[in-house]
Amino acid sequence: xxxxxxxxxxxxxxxxxxxxxxxxxxxxxxxxxxxxxxxxxxxxxxxxxxxxxxxxxxxxxxxxxxxxxxxxxxxxxxxxxxxxxxxxxxxxxxxxxxxxxxxxxxxxxxxxxxxxxxxxxxxxxxxxxxxxxxxxxxxxxxxxxxxxxxxxxxxxxxxxxxxxxxxxxxxxxxxxxxxxxxxxxxxxxxxxxxxxxxxxxxxxxxxxxxxxxxxxxx
Numbered sequence: 001x002x003x004x005x006x007x008x009x010x011x012x013x014x015x016x017x018x019x020x021x022x023x024x025x026x027x028x029x030x031x032x033x034x035x036x037x038x039x040x041x042x043x044x045x046x047x048x049x050x051x052x053x054x055x056x057x058x059x060x061x062x063x064x065x066x067x068x069x070x071x072x073x074x075x076x077x078x079x080x081x082x083x084x085x086x087x088x089x090x091x092x093x094x095x096x097x098x099x100x101x102x103x104x105x106x107x108x109x110x111x112x113x114x115x116x117x118x119x120x121x122x123x124x125x126x127x128x129x130x131x132x133x134x135x136x137x138x139x140x141x142x143x144x145x146x147x148x149x150x151x152x153x154x155x156x157x158x159x160x161x162x163x164x165x166x167x168x169x170x171x172x173x174x175x176x177x178x179x180x181x182x183x184x185x186x187x188x189x190x191x192x193x194x195x196x197x198x199x200x201x202x203x204x205x206x207x208x209x210x211x212x213x214x215x216x217x218x
Contacts, residue, residue, distance in 0.1 A: 005059060008067050012059065019051040020058060025066055033065040033176055034058075036198040057174070060155065064176050066214060069154040071097055072145060072170070075107035077162035078180055078205070080117050082109060087121040089206040096210055098126035104148035106131045106159070106169070108138050128152060140165035142172030149173065160209055164197035171198050178203055 005012050010024040022030060027048045034041040034050060039058070041050045050058060076082040079089045097103060103126060107114045111132030118124040129151040131144045138144060149157060159170040162180040170177035179199035182190040194202065203209050 005062060008063070010062060010066065012055075012062070015049060015051075017051075019049065020053055020055070022048040022050065022062065025062075030062060030065055032200050034061055036177060036200045037061050037171060037174070038198075060174050064156040064158070064174060068101065068156050068158045068176065068214065070104060070149065070152050070157040071101045071209075071213070072104045072106055072148055072157050072159040072175060073206070074159075074161035074163070074166045075105050075109060075114050075117065078160055079105070079123055080121050082113075082117055085117075085120070087123075089123070091122040091126075093206045093210055094123050094126050097206065097213070098128075100213065100215075102128040102152050102154065104129040104131065104152055104157075106139065106144045106148050108133050110134065140168035140172070142169050145169045145173035145175055149175070158209075158213075160203070160206065164193050167194060167197035167199045176200055178209060180205055 010022055013021045015021045023046065027043045030048055031041045031043055039050050039053060041048055073079055080087050105114060105118065105127050109132055111130055111134055114130050114132050115124060118127055129148050131148045135144045135147050145159065149155060158176045158178060159166065160178045160180065161167060167177040167179060177199050179194040179202045181202040181204055
């Protein structure tokens with residue numbers, strides 16, 4: 001049905017009993033993403049079945065899963081700890097992501113504060129777009145994520161956050177939601193909240209997201 005998906009090695013076909021069938025790609029990964037977005041999806045052999053879906057939304061979700069055009073990061077708790085003024089991510093890892101994909105930062109901090117923190121820790125040269133709290137409504141509304149995509153001129157993306165509000169905003173914008181693996185006191189309950197919000201996968205941080213990125217250059 002879709003030449004754009006076929007070019008990515010995935011065929012989207014009308015199923016025998018209605019709905020759609022996806023053939024090709026990593027079925028487990030595609031199913032995880034589609035379930036996060038609220039689709040009912042099951043794997044049968046090498047085919048992924050999606051009983052009900054609007055085809056344009058389904059195609060966009062599949063493209064986001066396997067061919068992101070950009071990466072979006074939350075700031076506080078992902079790249080840096082604003083309160084303690086410490087970096088969390090390594091500059092080298094952010095630079096490596098930026099070499100392959102444009103990066104946006106979407107944060108509930110005021111933009112000037114966010115840019116100051118990003119500059120202080122050496123991240124700012126690798127960030128294409130910064131969306132701060134001035135762009136309302138803030139997360140968990142998808143608006144700031146959609147605005148970041150608009151500023152980047154992209155449609156498909158992955159997002160790494162550390163709170164359910166990040167996950168909700170990403171999902172609402174059709175962006176694949178990853179979450180930072182919680183640690184310390186209350187980690188288990190926070191992990192449950194992230195899962196309930198729809199986080200597709202939890203990773204230690206930017207350094208753990210990097211090897212998961214598909215090999216698509218800018």
